[in-house]
Amino acid sequence: MNQPENRRFLLIRRPHGTPQPEDFRLETKAIPTAPEGGMVIRNHFISLDPAQRGWMDDAPSYMPPITLGEPVRATTVGIVHESRLPGFVPGQWVLGLNAIEDYSVVLPGGFTSAIDIAIVDRPSRYLSAVGAVGMTAYFGLLEAGQARAGETLVVTGAAGAVGSMVGQIGKIQGMRVIGIAGGPEKCRRLIEDYGFDAAIDYKGKSVAALSADIATAAPGGVDVLFENVGGDVMDAVLLNLALHARIVLCGLISEYNAPDKVGIRNLWQIIVKQATIHGFLIAGYVDRFAEGGAQVAQWIGEGRLRVDEDIQHGIEHSYDAFMRLFSGANTGKLVLQIA
Amino acid sequence: MNQPENRRFLLIRRPHGTPQPEDFRLETKAIPTAPEGGMVIRNHFISLDPAQRGWMDDAPSYMPPITLGEPVRATTVGIVHESRLPGFVPGQWVLGLNAIEDYSVVLPGGFTSAIDIAIVDRPSRYLSAVGAVGMTAYFGLLEAGQARAGETLVVTGAAGAVGSMVGQIGKIQGMRVIGIAGGPEKCRRLIEDYGFDAAIDYKGKSVAALSADIATAAPGGVDVLFENVGGDVMDAVLLNLALHARIVLCGLISEYNAPDKVGIRNLWQIIVKQATIHGFLIAGYVDRFAEGGAQVAQWIGEGRLRVDEDIQHGIEHSYDAFMRLFSGANTGKLVLQIA
Incomplete structure (x- = not known):
């Protein structure tokens, strides 16, 4: 399913109110290479969240605004494509803060965690119930x-x-x-x-x-x-x-x-x-994810907790998928699958 | 200074926005008598507070709305005029939740505390720094x-x-x-x-x-x-x-x-x-007033804390005095002295 090139969903204009299609552009670039001490991730599942709308504004927030001309920041689940970072090897599944793009460069010091997809029915669970x-x-x-x-x-x-x-x-x-x-x-x-x-x-x-x-x-x-x-x-x-x-x-x-x-x-x-x-x-609670994830996984296993995912497909549909957050169309955690 | 009759500042219409003079009326009645187990208080100092504006609305609050035709609820400092309540005697200074009126009836179970005016420079302090x-x-x-x-x-x-x-x-x-x-x-x-x-x-x-x-x-x-x-x-x-x-x-x-x-x-x-x-x-802190009052009194005594009072005079000026809360005219705790 991998693409020979790297498609990237760029923010090119800050939305005023409701985001418009013209606020974004899909560009195609060459697949990047890993920097010294970093990695390249092939993104498979992209988390679409209301917080991303806030990052599009040029306003004080808990993260800097998305830079115009850069892809929209997003949490993703993907596979290591190339690694120059000790402890990570190609083919391994990871969760990280990347962007809406086929391939993301993880710089040294970037946030990436190894995930065990054996305990979940599909890797996207790390963007919902156990994420x-x-x-x-x-x-x-x-x-x-x-x-x-x-x-x-x-x-x-x-x-x-x-x-x-x-x-x-x-x-x-x-x-x-x-x-x-x-x-x-x-x-x-x-x-x-x-x-x-x-x-x-x-x-x-x-x-x-x-x-x-x-x-x-x-x-x-x-x-x-x-x-x-x-x-x-x-x-x-x-x-x-x-x-x-x-x-x-x-x-x-x-x-x-x-x-x-x-x-x-x-x-x-x-x-x-x-x-x-x-x-x-x-x-404020990242250091307690293991504790909370174990409890939630147990409740799901016992059939006491139902967690729906709304999985949309194709990076070329990023805008329409994102807008489902605001139209009331989505049911369950909204995820964009791009590979 | 006592009046032979009981003047009362009534709420007769619920204000829409800024209170108007027509929302109130000053009536004159006979001095009431104490019910079994209750008291009559001669009010001297009336606390004027923003909370009273809220009590004039017919809206959920921590106290019921002021009943139309009744005097505006207020915390007052006054002297016991007649007592049928054990532990309180005529001539004694008290603090209580009463109303803007010369004489207030304290029903059995009403909130009234004895106060020691010897430790303050004037009784109105119980409506400000130590109140x-x-x-x-x-x-x-x-x-x-x-x-x-x-x-x-x-x-x-x-x-x-x-x-x-x-x-x-x-x-x-x-x-x-x-x-x-x-x-x-x-x-x-x-x-x-x-x-x-x-x-x-x-x-x-x-x-x-x-x-x-x-x-x-x-x-x-x-x-x-x-x-x-x-x-x-x-x-x-x-x-x-x-x-x-x-x-x-x-x-x-x-x-x-x-x-x-x-x-x-x-x-x-x-x-x-x-x-x-x-x-x-x-x-939520009434049970700790003694602790807090002692600390505040100490700071005032040491000259480290300055507490101003804006004392207006005369129950016939109740409306103008109350409106000082909203006009920005008052400096310090607003008090109406009526005796």
Whole structure:
């Protein structure tokens, strides 16, 4: 399946709001060679994540913006093509922070980990359940959110890759779990596929109407909010917090493409309920991935945890695949397979 | 100075945005009598606080809304006028949650504490430095904010009653302290009267311009934000957080009178900086008032802490006095003296 050349999905213009096809260009270059102390990776699976939209802006973030003219930064799973780095040999599967391109150069000191694909049904699992997505759900809910049995959990973006895992882990922990998602089909899946106790469709609802639905589903208030969405959906949940609620602020996907953000208007409820908001980045937990990965793998093996992947195909479809994150089209962790 | 009758400052209409004189009415009634197991208090000093604006709305809060036709709820310092409650005798000074009225009925189970006015220069201190205001500054900064020597503290609403104490306590703790306030006179006082390291005037500045000023004053980022204001001022500070910043969310005074709130648009920085927002109500610390009050009284006695009071006079001026909270006119804790 390898290509004789290296196709690269470049960012050539910073998006204003929703990314447009003209913000990107697919170029074809020669396959690179490994630098002294580095490697060349043949990428097979590319992780597509909301965070990439943030990296396209020229704004302060936890990583520098993607340089214009360079390929879009991405976590990938691939095979070592050429190695001048001790400990890595051609043919070996690795996980690393690379880019949307057939071949990535790993410089000395770059982040690359060997992965054991024998314990998973397909290598892309390292981009979902046993990778950053799964660990975000696991450590976000249990550590940042301090989730406890008997409490009420609300998950926004509940049908997404992180959200669906959060809700299921909440059920495993003995919580009452309410998911908020867009559209009846996603809500059906929350109940039937992921075992949520209740599902609320936010589409077409005012903040007041959505708040009323949440109050009905969580009459005792919301103890833990796992927030992936922001905007009006978050504002509606804020009106239903229980005393000393914990909010795990994991993503604000409704705001990434909004140049004129509405903003969060019910933050005063954080004071009223003596609640806490924890800004969550999985980077704070990398040293505990082995522990979390083992627990998640065990739950999957026991059939208690279902993790869906939405695998799209072909680097030439990078733009359309990426936009599935924002259109509400994807179900499960979005992955682009390019080899 | 006692009046033969009981004047009461009633809420007769819920304000939409900025309170109007027509939202209130001063009525005159007979002096009430004490119920079995209760008391009547002659109020002398009335605390005027932003929280009272929130209680005027018909919205979920940590206390029920003020009932229309009833006087505006307020913390007061006064003298027991009649007591049928064991342990309290006429002539004794007390602090309690009552209302803007000459005489308040304390029902059985109501919140009233005996106070020792011998340790303070005037009884109104129990509404400021050694009362809820001072304890908000003390426990908010040191417990919720986990302030540490060598860190950078930003205080918004810095020239206010809480803010000016927070900044001074920060200096006592060995922090670099930056205050944000409205207008050159307030900024002058932050430096000259309260010993802040830097003062920034937010008036007439865009979020971007204010953010740039904060970046200049806090080149290493903001470790602790003590937030009294919200809105654009908070949004500008959010763009300058240090990693693992703590935000003590104490008030959102810029938003209380805004029916079409702009909202907070830079909440994504909470994720990026793995920051935490703590919704702070002093109610969570009432059992530690003796500890905090003793420390604050000691600092005042040592001349290390300056606490200003803005004492207005006459219950007939209740509306004008209350509005000083929102006009930026008051300097120090706002108190209405009615006897």
